[in-house]
Amino acid sequence: MSERRPVIAVAGLGIESSTFSPARTEAPAFHARRGADVLTRYPFLTPGSPLRAAADWHGALVGKALPGGTVTASAYAELSGELIDRLRDLRDRGPLDGLWYDIHGAMTVEGLDDVEARLLARIREVVGPEVIVSTSMDLHGNVSRDLVHRSDLITCYRMAPHEDAMETKERAARNLVDLLASGAPRPVKAWIPVPVLLAGEQTSTRIEPAKSVYAAVDEVEAAEGVTDAAIWVGYAWADEPRNRAAVVVTGQSEAAVTTGAERLARGFWEARHDFAFVAPTGTLDECLDEALGAVARPYFISDTGDNPTAGGAGDVTWGLERVLSRPEFKDPSGPTVLYASLPGPAAVDTAVKAGVGATVTVTAGAEVDDRHAGPLTMTGEVHAIRHGDEDAETEVVLRVGGVYVILTRLRKPYHHEHDFTDLSLDPRSADLVIVKIGYLEPELFAMAADWKMALTPGGVDQNLHRLGHHRVSRPLFPFDPEMSGPDLTARLVPASNEPLR
Template identity: 60%
Template sequence: MNPTRYTLFLLLITLLASCGQNNRSGNEPGTDLPRIAIAGLGIESSTFSPARTEEAAFHPRTGDSVFTRYPFLHTDSVNRKRAEWVPTLVGKALPGGTVTRKAYESLVGQTLKRLEAQKPFDGLFFDIHGAMSVEGMDDPEGDLIYRIREVVGPEVLISTSMDLHGNVSRRLARHTDLITCYRMAPHEDALESKKRAVENLLDRLESGKGKPAYKAWVPVPILLPGEKTSTRVEPGKSLYARVPGVAARDGVVDAAIWIGYAWADEPRNHAVVMVTGDDREQVVSGAEYLAGEFWKVRDEFEFVAPTTDFESALQLALSSEEQPFIISDMGDNPTAGGAGDVTWTLTELLKRREFTTPGGPTLIYASIPGPELIREAVRTGVGGTVSALVGAAVDDRYAPPLLLEGTVTALRKGDQHAGTEAVVKTGNAHVIVTEKRKPYHREEDFTRLGLNPRETDIVVVKIGYLVPELYDMRGGWVMALTPGGVDQDLARLGHQRIIRPMFPLDADMADPDLSARMIPASDNAVPE
């Protein structure tokens, strides 16, 4: 070949290769958009519940179906167009018991395989809850992000989004670069927080700033249930109101306070403050300020609603003229990790003559799993009578299975969590029975079963603090200290492995060291 032509040929090959590298995102030449993966597993797992969570509970989504979780990444959204997105696997489960090791390894293996097949990446959006417990492990999220790092490499910018009831171990803090969590409880800002994690990631990639220079991590020895730390009331309201001001400081990328998860017995279970950014002084002072403010108000946290024993709660409801009067059956709350099938409260309710006397107060109980009764209800149909055992298949520590007899007033199939639902009328009570456990949060959860909670005297729900729809619907409300795997009386649970001293279990403890621990960047981390 002519030397000149050969030189031109080599130049052409070089240019084509360069275009291929710049266009690895599949966009038009010259756009050079960042390539960002999406992955994550999320669940709250109570180690005080005998329940076990299997793989199917995570309803894992892969490929393009992942985008349905994030309205801010829908096809026509601005953020969707700012990068080439590579969704791998995102699985989210209802809170429950400890995840089996088999389920965890299967889901992690699928995630890593997808990441390996589709790398390289510039960034990764890591969407987790932060309170997942797994058989034989103390820090599953720390393990997961470390194993992801081994696949994607240390240079990839990872932005982590979490629930404020998650746990941030030093390992998780080390292997993430950007990290944030919700600032509201109840979590009305969940999507907003995930969007913030994504936009922080995009901004750092587009600006070329990459990894923040500093990450300050402050463990705060406080362990409180979410029902005592709602941001609707003080002091949580004012405490969390301080977070945006720190996040807005020059040289700070984000700031966050994690309450932590109270119903697992692991060394990582405690509150944490983290601040990330490029100005060391602002990052450190911001983190220490928030941690100090948290510690100052530790004695001020109270339950978000009146709280009492079950008998007193029921007396309040029976004597009230407010409709509906809602009782939170807190100890077996499936949205916090309870098994959801403790029969103690329902057994006590159905003993009461008030609910068997014609013309007495009306009651809705939501809900109790009972696969045997569901099968019978499906056979007999609406209008038929049923008699079968419900509940206590998983958690029978407080009461045995309950024989429930009554008339089927509604049947509904196909709910993602409940499977088949039935309403059984016994006396003045309507009991919602499910094939699998399910929390009842929305008005339509009741109305699509032919129930009208607004015109019912007493509604008992397995929940802690009320989510917005129920909160707005309530006439009266009291939270009952009932037994279960997420008992609100933490002293009764018997933590053995958390780091002590811990407030309020050690109420007279000395003031802790709340100085910032500087976490090294993940690309400098040694193997663990």
């Protein structure tokens, strides 16, 4: 008779929630998958793969939303309630050995703090204290002591941009399977909160010092007695006591995980003054002036303050208004500019009704975030229409002078070349490509002959000092630049089946 494979459930909810955006996130934004469909999210769990064969995997509910505003209480109640019910059904069918908790770590819900730890506490009430939990996260998530306590294994991405996202999830799943197969005791967990809170665009692992700080993670993990090592930058655009950097090292050796955690925490803290933006920065006008004077083409500009993949509402019109007001861009025979993007459902409807080639006057934007500029009225020729996008639903390109403005029914990030070519736009032949983004994602980075980050207003303003944090734990760098050195000794967190002292 063959040995019983471990039974593992998969569950989680993930989003970055900017508390400085007026937007609210509802349940449909999470595109929740349920049951067996959950496993299709992960290529390493396809039927026949070694990891799939190593355990009996059962999806409960996993929902991942585009970064956005605070999650409504009703949306959270709906999704978390269903997640718990599905886990209860799995438990009732037979004992669970493990749970892979796949989250982001920066979700904020109306009226709740540290919601991922709260949800894991509810999960623990259902599955019981003996189930081994492996938690996978974004490095821009937040790691409280409670979350570490309720997890047995915990890890996060090691690259920003997150080119290792799926690799990290696979590591979390494999660590769980290996621990269950080994019969070893629950790992020792060393946690160190690091009082630093920086924007992701200041901590990209493409450049120093983050490149070296994160290179040390692999070295610590390679030490005997260590299972996993991780550094979280934290999420800068939310205002909770947990928002800050953190280090966790797990393994079977108390000495090894303690030494490793303290090394990583010191490295991050000592580098705090050296973190800089991943690209040259300036005001939007400065960036436009430099782009127009440059020879390099295509020249990319990041409209950073309203970046939808950091939590911005996506419909701030401030940047586009200034672009369209520039005399250089009013002539269709002048520089070619691609602008991605601006939500405007009514504008999209008007353009779709008129059809490609028609000239229309439409108004879009500022339906959610009107703090910096109002709705923007434009007259232009409909260049392209596309239906069926998972995020945008419908996309329209409106040519206004030399500017090709992408309008969407719902907000959408533009990270890939096909996002443009699907709309009959060629970013490689454009003079300027302006994208609501922070650091350029890999395809755009490879395409850009040169680029610059415009420090624009919005719910994910790169100037953290003007956002108004008032609930984060202080002192905190860079808000308190002259703060004294923090206590970076490792805190050993009790096992999940022991009380948190």
